[in-house]
Amino acid sequence: MVHPYLREPEFITQLKDGTVKQLNPFSGTEVWTVAGRGNRPLGVVLPDPVPLDPTQHGRYCPFCEGRYLDTPPEKSRVIRLADGAWETRYRTPAEELDATVAEFRRIPNLFEILSYDYWHLNYGYELPARVRDRKAA
Secondary structure, eight states, rough: OOTTTTOOSSSEOOTTSOOEEEEEEETTTTEEOOOOOGGTTTTTOOOOOOOOOGGGOOSSTTTSGGGGGGSSSSSEEEEEEETSOEEESSSOGGGGGGGSSSSSEEEOOOOOOHHHHHHHHOOOOOOHHHHHHHOOO
């Protein structure tokens, strides 16, 4: 049955930021190709494994306690207090990162899924003041 008041779906849509949305006319599956998403450093060649240098303890990877600044800013961290209790701290400023050892850290994605430009260019989104302030800190 044909409904004259229903419009034909857009099977390929290109948004202002370069994102391409494709709609499969048979299955209804929608696929997004987000501009720049393929630029992730996934083709990194790994060196042969070697024993860890004990003098670098706590600095082996960007997630270790000696390299807090090598990851995006933390959303929160869990620390162990002197009495053994656990405490969650939110949005620890960079200058206070080394004051405690994070037993667990919650950080944002290392690779953006949908960038700010996607929301800004396609939908006119603006960051709330509190988010702008956090970004500038």
